[in-house]
Amino acid sequence: MTTAVLNSPLGLVRITGDENGVSAISCKDVSMDEILPESLHAEPVRVAVEQLQTYFAGLRQSFDFPMNPVGTTFQQRVWRALLEVPFGTTLSYLTLSRRIGDEKAIRAVAAANGRNPLWIVVPCHRIIGSNGSLTGYAGGLWRKQWLLEHEGAFARSGQLSMF
Numbered sequence: 001m002t003t004a005v006l007n008s009p010l011g012l013v014r015i016t017g018d019e020n021g022v023s024a025i026s027c028k029d030v031s032m033d034e035i036l037p038e039s040l041h042a043e044p045v046r047v048a049v050e051q052l053q054t055y056f057a058g059l060r061q062s063f064d065f066p067m068n069p070v071g072t073t074f075q076q077r078v079w080r081a082l083l084e085v086p087f088g089t090t091l092s093y094l095t096l097s098r099r100i101g102d103e104k105a106i107r108a109v110a111a112a113n114g115r116n117p118l119w120i121v122v123p124c125h126r127i128i129g130s131n132g133s134l135t136g137y138a139g140g141l142w143r144k145q146w147l148l149e150h151e152g153a154f155a156r157s158g159q160l161s162m163f
Contacts, residue, residue: 002041004049008056009150010143013120015052017045021068024117025052027139044068052120058150061087063121071115078112085126088151092130114138120147 001023006013008027016024021044041049047065054060069079081100085091091099093113097106114136116124125147129135137144148154 002045004041004045006049006052008052010139010146013052015045015048017048017066017068018042019044021066022048022118022121023068023070025119025121026117027119027143048121055120056150061151067118067121069117069122071112071117074108075112075115078109079116079118079122082113082116082122082124082127085123087123088153090126090128090148090153093127093135094130096127110136123147126151126153 001016001018003014003016006015010027011029012027014024014026014028015022019042025048044066048063051060051063051065055063069076071079077100078096081096084099085096093106093110094103096113097103097109100109110127113124113127116122116138119125119139125137125144134141134144134148
């Protein structure tokens with residue numbers, strides 16, 4: 001298992017994985033002295049760093065490096081559905097529940113969304129409240145808002161709000 005750290009507009013992005021794929025991506029507010037020293041990274045981690053850099057530069061809208069997140073069968077199903085939400089668009093938790101075939105599973109879908117280990121890449125930030133509100137994001141609502149603004153989602157929907 002190798003870990004790389006990338007400086008981004010959201011703070012430090014930590015990318016962990018091995019030759020089978022990237023298993024975790026998260027953002028943290030940490031000091032520069034917490035950055036891991038350069039080391040040899042598994043190929044999927046190296047490619048993920050490059051693709052995230054181009055995403056933050058506004059030159060990439062999707063990711064194609066190998067991913068290997070760990071989760072339950074249900075969580076994996078929700079995360080696969082998240083991958084189908086296009087860049088610059090949003091869905092409600094209810095709509096996502098319907099897409100996976102169980103409208104009544106809205107709370108479970110929200111919980112799986114919150115446990116997504118591949119922030120940004122598996123776009124849980126694109127899921128919002130039915131009323132257009134920015135609800136829940138493990139990295140903080142300011143990061144969710146930044147990501148949606150970066151992708152142009154506010155301009156497309158015109159209905160997002162922080163509350």
